[in-house]
Amino acid sequence: MKNKPLILVVNDDGIISNGISFLSSVMSELGEVFVVAPNQNRSGVSHAMTLDRDIYIEKINDKKNHFICSGTPVDCVKLSIDKILPRLPDLCVSGVNHGSNHSINSLYSGTLHGAMEGTIHGIPSLSFSHLSYSESIDLSGFKNFIKMFTLEILNSGIERGVTLNINIPDVDSAKIKGLKICKQGVGNWKEDFCKTRKVGDKQYYSVTGKFNQQKNDLESDTWALENNFISIVPITLDLTSGKTIDSLKYLEKYDF
Amino acid sequence: MKNKPLILVVNDDGIISNGISFLSSVMSELGEVFVVAPNQNRSGVSHAMTLDRDIYIEKINDKKNHFICSGTPVDCVKLSIDKILPRLPDLCVSGVNHGSNHSINSLYSGTLHGAMEGTIHGIPSLSFSHLSYSESIDLSGFKNFIKMFTLEILNSGIERGVTLNINIPDVDSAKIKGLKICKQGVGNWKEDFCKTRKVGDKQYYSVTGKFNQQKNDLESDTWALENNFISIVPITLDLTSGKTIDSLKYLEKYDF
Numbered sequence: 001m002k003n004k005p006l007i008l009v010v011n012d013d014g015i016i017s018n019g020i021s022f023l024s025s026v027m028s029e030l031g032e033v034f035v036v037a038p039n040q041n042r043s044g045v046s047h048a049m050t051l052d053r054d055i056y057i058e059k060i061n062d063k064k065n066h067f068i069c070s071g072t073p074v075d076c077v078k079l080s081i082d083k084i085l086p087r088l089p090d091l092c093v094s095g096v097n098h099g100s101n102h103s104i105n106s107l108y109s110g111t112l113h114g115a116m117e118g119t120i121h122g123i124p125s126l127s128f129s130h131l132s133y134s135e136s137i138d139l140s141g142f143k144n145f146i147k148m149f150t151l152e153i154l155n156s157g158i159e160r161g162v163t164l165n166i167n168i169p170d171v172d173s174a175k176i177k178g179l180k181i182c183k184q185g186v187g188n189w190k191e192d193f194c195k196t197r198k199v200g201d202k203q204y205y206s207v208t209g210k211f212n213q214q215k216n217d218l219e220s221d222t223w224a225l226e227n228n229f230i231s232i233v234p235i236t237l238d239l240t241s242g243k244t245i246d247s248l249k250y251l252e253k254y255d256f
Numbered sequence: 257m258k259n260k261p262l263i264l265v266v267n268d269d270g271i272i273s274n275g276i277s278f279l280s281s282v283m284s285e286l287g288e289v290f291v292v293a294p295n296q297n298r299s300g301v302s303h304a305m306t307l308d309r310d311i312y313i314e315k316i317n318d319k320k321n322h323f324i325c326s327g328t329p330v331d332c333v334k335l336s337i338d339k340i341l342p343r344l345p346d347l348c349v350s351g352v353n354h355g356s357n358h359s360i361n362s363l364y365s366g367t368l369h370g371a372m373e374g375t376i377h378g379i380p381s382l383s384f385s386h387l388s389y390s391e392s393i394d395l396s397g398f399k400n401f402i403k404m405f406t407l408e409i410l411n412s413g414i415e416r417g418v419t420l421n422i423n424i425p426d427v428d429s430a431k432i433k434g435l436k437i438c439k440q441g442v443g444n445w446k447e448d449f450c451k452t453r454k455v456g457d458k459q460y461y462s463v464t465g466k467f468n469q470q471k472n473d474l475e476s477d478t479w480a481l482e483n484n485f486i487s488i489v490p491i492t493l494d495l496t497s498g499k500t501i502d503s504l505k506y507l508e509k510y511d512f
Contacts, residue, residue: 040308041307041308042308043307043308044304044305044306044307045301045302045304046301046302046303046304046305046330046369047302047303047363047364048300048301048302048304048328048364049300049302049364049463050300050463051297051299051300051463052296052297052298052299054452054453054460054461054462055460055461055463056455056458056459056460056461057458057459057461058457058458058459059457061457070458072304074302075463078447078449078463079447079449079461081447082447082448082449083449083461104376104493106495107303107369107372107376107493107495108303108304108305113302113363116363120360120363120444120445121444148510149507149510152507152510159497159500159503161497162497162500164504165495178508178510179507179508179510180508181501181504181505181507181508182496182501183494183496183498183501184494184495184496188376188377191334191335191337191338192338193334193335193338193339196310197310199312200314201314201315201317202312202313202314202326203312203313203314204310204311204312205310205311205312205313205335205339206310207305207306207307207311207331207334232504232507233495233496234496234497234500234501234504235495235496235497236495236496236497236500237360237363238439238440239362239363239421239440239489239491239492239495240438240439240440240489240490240491240492241415241417241418241490241491241492241494242439244415244418244490244492245437245438245439245490247415248420248437248488248490249437251405251408251435251437251488252434252435252436252437254404254405254408254434254435
């Protein structure tokens with residue numbers, strides 16, 4: 001790459017999160033950075049885009065190339081490409097998320113899906129998450145990994161249509177054993193909604209939940225993270241369950 | 257199935273949509289139906305769940321087993337399972353959506369992802385969409401297909417972890433050539449955001465877009481729909497790009 005790469009930084013925790021400040025600071029050592037992030041926490045919004053109302057962009061006056069967006073992470077990427085960036089960026093990075101985006105969380109994560117929207121537009125895109133949910137976690141021990149790994153991707157690229165979902169275990173960086181290229185682990189959330197208030201006939205609930213982790217094999221991100229590896233799952237935009245197609249072909253004979 | 261099956265009906269267009277009235281009416285010929293749907297249009301919310309505020313359920317007094325929910329389609333399914341249904345349902349159906357959920361739209365669709373949440377909970381789950389965006393479209397010509405196809409799934413089941421994404425072309429039912437079991441077609445949206453108003457430093461935009469359809473092969477849902485077939489894509493919860501894992505293994509040697 002001859003010129004300084006153009007790097008778009010997004011997240012779902014919002015513009016004021018520690019994780020995005022850290023990530024944009026690391027990226028500024030690699031290229032020209034634009035930060036476009038939600039005005040509030042948009043965790044759990046997956047690949048949502050805003051269709052039911054107008055969304056705004058607001059430039060932050062005292063920070064170079066920083067923009068607040070009232071939409072989702074996917075909206076941030078779409079607006080960046082259409083209205084903010086001088087050209088299609090060389091890289092889109094999302095995060096660093098405060099909390100896990102491995103296993104089934106990859107379906108719910110706004111962080112990962114922000115990066116996946118970058119992939120849809122043909123931009124090599126990375127999603128970084130750290131397993132601690134603490135906003136005040138010190139990420140500096142992972143600076144070198146994030147910088148050097150991103151540099152490698154800037155140089156070598158990623159297969160078209162693939163996003164990298166990178167999760168970092170919640171241990172001291174000195175204890176990290178290495179990287180594992182993984183598949184998505186199997187698990188699910190069991191929700192327990194709690195009654196909060198009743199207004200007329202409307203019963204309000206707040207959500208709590210427990211993560212049920214299935215026994216995961218050595219190739220899963222769950223195993224890697226439990227064993228102090230950084231997990232990297234290549235994520236596809238194609239949701240087809242290819243192995244299921246043949247077993248359903250009998251339905252084509254259906255008479256209706 | 258010996259007893260009357262329990263069927264959960266959800267959607268993303270909201271409780272008052274024509275499509276969900278039609279679908280719940282068809283389902284009531286097959287089993288005991290619970291309808292739990294958003295209080296407003298939640299199109300494009302993908303697999304979003306609500307974490308930043310409490311959500312409510314409100315029972316509709318003059319309709320048996322009908323509930324309004326202020327959350328997303330995924331919230332509707334989660335709350336139904338935890339708080340509304342007498343037991344885990346035998347089937348979850350989502351739709352009928354007014355508008356396409358084929359190709360890349362499967363990433364954005366609240367309709368499909370409501371059904372996918374059912375799949376996460378181990379419930380055989382179907383997503384129905386009709387390619388017309390008109391709320392007043394007459395769906396009665398597809399009643400027999402939806403009923404008989406759903407009955408087949410109630411009897412034979414679906415592989416665990418797989419949701420069926422069913423799209424119906426916008427042609428008279430007499431012109432339908434049959435069903436095709438397909439893979440997700442390739443395409444993307446090119447957005448064009450329009451400035452609406454400016455409030456202080458906040459520039460507001462409304463979104464419009466154009467769908468770029470790539471040349472799709474005979475196995476894609478795009479081809480099937482263009483050729484008057486009903487498309488059925490088996491959708492996986494596992495976002496791993498399995499074929500990419502080997503080509504990334506070299507990164508495991510990375511020294512950071």
